[in-house]
Amino acid sequence: MGILNQRDYRSAKSRLAQLQAALGPDAVVESLTSKLSAEVTAARRQAIYAEANRLKEDIEGYEKLQSSGVISKEFAIDELGLLPIIGRIARRLSQRELGDLLDVSEQQIQRYESDRYASVSLSRYKKILEILGVDLHSKLKSAWSTSNASEKDIQPKLELDGALISAIRKHNWVALPKGIAPNSASQILATYVSESAEFSRERTLHRRHVREDELINDTALAIWQARVLRQSMSQPQKHRTKFNIVDTSWLAKLAKLSSQPDGPVRAIEFLRERGIVLEIVPHLPHTQLDGAAMMLSDGTPVIALTLRYDRLDSFWFTLFHEIGHVLLHFNHGLEAGFVDNLDTPNNSAEERDADLFALSALIPDGIWETSPARFSKSPDLIRKLAESLGINPAIIAGRIRKERNDYKIFNELIGNGSLRSMFADRFI
Numbered sequence: 001m002g003i004l005n006q007r008d009y010r011s012a013k014s015r016l017a018q019l020q021a022a023l024g025p026d027a028v029v030e031s032l033t034s035k036l037s038a039e040v041t042a043a044r045r046q047a048i049y050a051e052a053n054r055l056k057e058d059i060e061g062y063e064k065l066q067s068s069g070v071i072s073k074e075f076a077i078d079e080l081g082l083l084p085i086i087g088r089i090a091r092r093l094s095q096r097e098l099g100d101l102l103d104v105s106e107q108q109i110q111r112y113e114s115d116r117y118a119s120v121s122l123s124r125y126k127k128i129l130e131i132l133g134v135d136l137h138s139k140l141k142s143a144w145s146t147s148n149a150s151e152k153d154i155q156p157k158l159e160l161d162g163a164l165i166s167a168i169r170k171h172n173w174v175a176l177p178k179g180i181a182p183n184s185a186s187q188i189l190a191t192y193v194s195e196s197a198e199f200s201r202e203r204t205l206h207r208r209h210v211r212e213d214e215l216i217n218d219t220a221l222a223i224w225q226a227r228v229l230r231q232s233m234s235q236p237q238k239h240r241t242k243f244n245i246v247d248t249s250w251l252a253k254l255a256k257l258s259s260q261p262d263g264p265v266r267a268i269e270f271l272r273e274r275g276i277v278l279e280i281v282p283h284l285p286h287t288q289l290d291g292a293a294m295m296l297s298d299g300t301p302v303i304a305l306t307l308r309y310d311r312l313d314s315f316w317f318t319l320f321h322e323i324g325h326v327l328l329h330f331n332h333g334l335e336a337g338f339v340d341n342l343d344t345p346n347n348s349a350e351e352r353d354a355d356l357f358a359l360s361a362l363i364p365d366g367i368w369e370t371s372p373a374r375f376s377k378s379p380d381l382i383r384k385l386a387e388s389l390g391i392n393p394a395i396i397a398g399r400i401r402k403e404r405n406d407y408k409i410f411n412e413l414i415g416n417g418s419l420r421s422m423f424a425d426r427f428i
């Protein structure tokens with residue numbers, strides 16, 4: 001997408017400086033004082049490095065365009081709305097200067113550019129291109145048929161069944177009239193999916209990075225992902241805090257939120273203030289998803305949780321696993337997205353890293369290794385450790401149950417049945 005104005009340029013440069021500092025020699029101190037394990041620290045560096053490279057390319061592309069009018073490959077001009085923006089930069093005009101030429105305010109140009117000229121009138125659009133000396137060439141394709149256009153739009157081949165249709169209807173995600181023919185439902189949902197895909201960084205919904213060993217139903221997965229993207233986009237975007245990949249100082253605070261009775265609800269606002277969108281989206285039939293991490297087209301990380309298990313330990317572990325994907329795989333897999341069923345064994349380095357990240361961000365490794373609570377049969381030791389860490393006992397009980405592979409113990413500590421009711425509007 002690239003950088004399209006001076007303000008973004010300045011902020012990209014300062015972010016790049018921050019990333020470079022985080023990769024520099026002083027950063028060793030941070031890794032020593034942070035509680036993350038060595039493997040995870042390596043993945044962190046890689047993610048920061050990838051983000052620094054991406055920013056560097058954006059900055060260079062903008063500078064090149066500004067200095068020589070040469071459009072580098074970062075600017076794919078497949079959008080009419082981008083043309084006047086790129087034309088303005090190449091002519092070295094500021095938004096104010098272009099505004100002056102058109103007799104409109106600088107703010108008006110800012111508004112045009114922020115929605116990629118979606119709201120401009122055709123006559124003004126032509127006038128702007130004329131001022132900037134941008135020529136539009138068009139020609140009619142020789143091969144054309146009316147069926148072409150609509151079939152191409154509906155990319156995903158959807159396989160719907162009654163269970164899926166009734167779940168979608170129950171959640172009221174898409175209006176599907178009762179008794180609708182499967183064919184029509186399939187068309188409506190295909191449009192829903194392909195339109196939603198536009199909101200994601202890679203503009204497609206695909207099944208890369210799926211952690212689930214059961215055969216997962218592609219249709220259910222695509223519709224679920226589409227719903228996550230829609231829900232994220234429905235939040236006000238203006239004043240969205242920019243996510244800062246360097247900063248991890250808030251992790252311990254988030255873990256401590258778990259000790260509050262309404263911690264899961266508060267986590268949403270807490271993460272929003274740090275530039276991460278957290279959505280609760282129930283899973284659909286034919287998928288056994290716990291959560292997912294993905295990236296919106298503007299680079300905002302999105303985490304979605306299904307609350308498939310109505311338990312606090314599962315909420316916090318899944319949330320931290322997905323945060324692991326955000327902090328470790330930003331620009332390194334997050335654009336394509338991760339979709340998780342955490343009951344299945346981890347099947348890749350990314351999954352292993354996200355698991356390790358979640359474990360050590362919730363309970364520091366050193367404390368866990370030496371704690372007697374780990375081998376305890378009594379809930380008291382667990383409660384005591386939880387209290388000293390300031391976290392919910394469910395997190396510790398959940399970890400013990402998993403380590404001992406015994407899901408009958410410490411039932412009283414894991415907050416069974418207490419989670420979904422906090423998000424009752426999502427579970428009608």
Ligand SMILES: [Zn+2]
Pocket residue numbers: 211321325338339340350351354
């Ligand atoms: Zn994962």
